[in-house]
Amino acid sequence: MANIAAQRIKREFKEVIKSEEVAKCAIKLELLNDSYTELKGEIAGPPDTPYEGGNFVLEIRVPETYPFNPPKVRFITKIWHPNISSVTGAICLDILKDQWAAAMTLRTVLLSLQALLSAAEPDDPQDAVVARQYKENLEMFKLTAKHWTNVYAGGPFVNSDCDDKIKRLIDMGIEEHQARVALSSYNWVLERATEQLFS
Amino acid sequence: MASSSSTEHTVKDNAGDGAQNPETKEEDKKDDSMFECNICLDTARDAVVSMCGHLFCWPCLHQWLETRPNRQVCPVCKAAISKEKVVPLYGRGSSKQEDPREKVPPRPAGQRTEQEPGNSFSGFGFGDNTFHMSFGIGAFPFGFFTSTFNIGDQRPHAAPQGTQQHMEEQFLSKIFLWLAIVFLTWLLMA
Numbered sequence: 001m002a003n004i005a006a007q008r009i010k011r012e013f014k015e016v017i018k019s020e021e022v023a024k025c026a027i028k029l030e031l032l033n034d035s036y037t038e039l040k041g042e043i044a045g046p047p048d049t050p051y052e053g054g055n056f057v058l059e060i061r062v063p064e065t066y067p068f069n070p071p072k073v074r075f076i077t078k079i080w081h082p083n084i085s086s087v088t089g090a091i092c093l094d095i096l097k098d099q100w101a102a103a104m105t106l107r108t109v110l111l112s113l114q115a116l117l118s119a120a121e122p123d124d125p126q127d128a129v130v131a132r133q134y135k136e137n138l139e140m141f142k143l144t145a146k147h148w149t150n151v152y153a154g155g156p157f158v159n160s161d162c163d164d165k166i167k168r169l170i171d172m173g174i175e176e177h178q179a180r181v182a183l184s185s186y187n188w189v190l191e192r193a194t195e196q197l198f199s
Numbered sequence: 200m201a202s203s204s205s206t207e208h209t210v211k212d213n214a215g216d217g218a219q220n221p222e223t224k225e226e227d228k229k230d231d232s233m234f235e236c237n238i239c240l241d242t243a244r245d246a247v248v249s250m251c252g253h254l255f256c257w258p259c260l261h262q263w264l265e266t267r268p269n270r271q272v273c274p275v276c277k278a279a280i281s282k283e284k285v286v287p288l289y290g291r292g293s294s295k296q297e298d299p300r301e302k303v304p305p306r307p308a309g310q311r312t313e314q315e316p317g318n319s320f321s322g323f324g325f326g327d328n329t330f331h332m333s334f335g336i337g338a339f340p341f342g343f344f345t346s347t348f349n350i351g352d353q354r355p356h357a358a359p360q361g362t363q364q365h366m367e368e369q370f371l372s373k374i375f376l377w378l379a380i381v382f383l384t385w386l387l388m389a
């Protein structure tokens with residue numbers, strides 16, 4: 001059965017590289033091995049979202065039972081989003097689980113993920129901390145997501161306030177990403193982040 | 200835009216040396232994609248169509264339904280489907296294709312409704328009603344050809360052996376055969 005998976009990925013791959021989304025640089029697909037089981041996906045952050053201008057890299061693993069079972073996808077680029085783990089990049093999206101249908105393709109998966117960036121579902125979260133911030137303090141969420149997009153995905157919005165606070169923690173001997181996570185989780189209140197880091 | 204210019208290109212090429220060019224092939228492929236299985240994306244083999252109109256290979260659809268026994272939905276539109284409610288497509292010369300994949304039970308058979316016996320003449324209905332045919336042209340001198348032909352014919356719709364209708368048919372055919380011989384003899388004598 002591995003044969004049908006490889007055959008299909010081969011066909012899908014040809015279709016994707018000809019698609020208009022690729023022409024518009026909205027999505028990208030790259031093969032990582034000859035057996036068509038590991039691919040690298042890329043999606044552009046959708047406009048009018050905190051992810052705008054960012055480029056998000058995805059790890060795609062094609063199971064032997066594809067397309068009867070969904071591909072395993074996770075974000076390699078760190079991202080601040082209620083439905084994506086800020087730690088592991090694991091994604092909570094129904095079509096990658098029980099709502100998968102065999103006629104879906106890697107192209108539709110990438111487009112669905114792009115749609116997920118535009119429309120988060122905080123009531124079905126993957127990352128509880130992010131989801132809580134999204135529901136309780138939307139502006140703070142947007143600021144944080146923009147900052148992460150800038151730092152990890154090459155987004156254009158630099159937030160010097162965030163950078164300063166991170167620098168303060170780095171000066172205290174905290175690793176940069178750890179500092180960013182702590183500040184992001186505590187709405188960028190330096191005291192609370194410090195308290196959590198040293199407790 | 201892209202497609203129209205490519206057609207122009209193809210026409211020009213064909214007018215030239217007639218060499219096989221890749222773009223014509225490309226367009227042929229596009230037409231074929233109408234008949235691609237929605238699961239393996241290859242031309243559908245042992246094709247079946249769901250009630251919602253989506254085309255699949257039977258082995259592909261079967262495996263999909265086996266993979267999710269609790270969620271029997273169309274892989275394209277997610278309409279509720281079931282193994283029993285698919286329509287097989289019988290293309291010309293496609294009946295005996297060996298499938299190298301796993302043993303999959305055969306497709307559900309197509310549903311056939313027999314034509315109503317009353318209106319068999321409307322569609323040039325040879326064979327649907329042997330009795331009428333024989334009777335209609337039996338009086339013609341060479342009608343016995345028709346009659347004899349009908350006796351040995353193994354049509355699916357001929358009345359089964361031993362039934363009342365079968366015996367009547369046999370009887371009538373013999374009468375006409377006999378009449379025709381008499382008629383021919385008379386013609387030869389005259």
Ligand SMILES: [Zn+2]
Pocket residue numbers: 236237238239240241243244255256259
């Ligand atoms: Zn198929």
Ligand SMILES: [Zn+2]
Pocket residue numbers: 249251252253273274275276277278
């Ligand atoms: Zn359907």
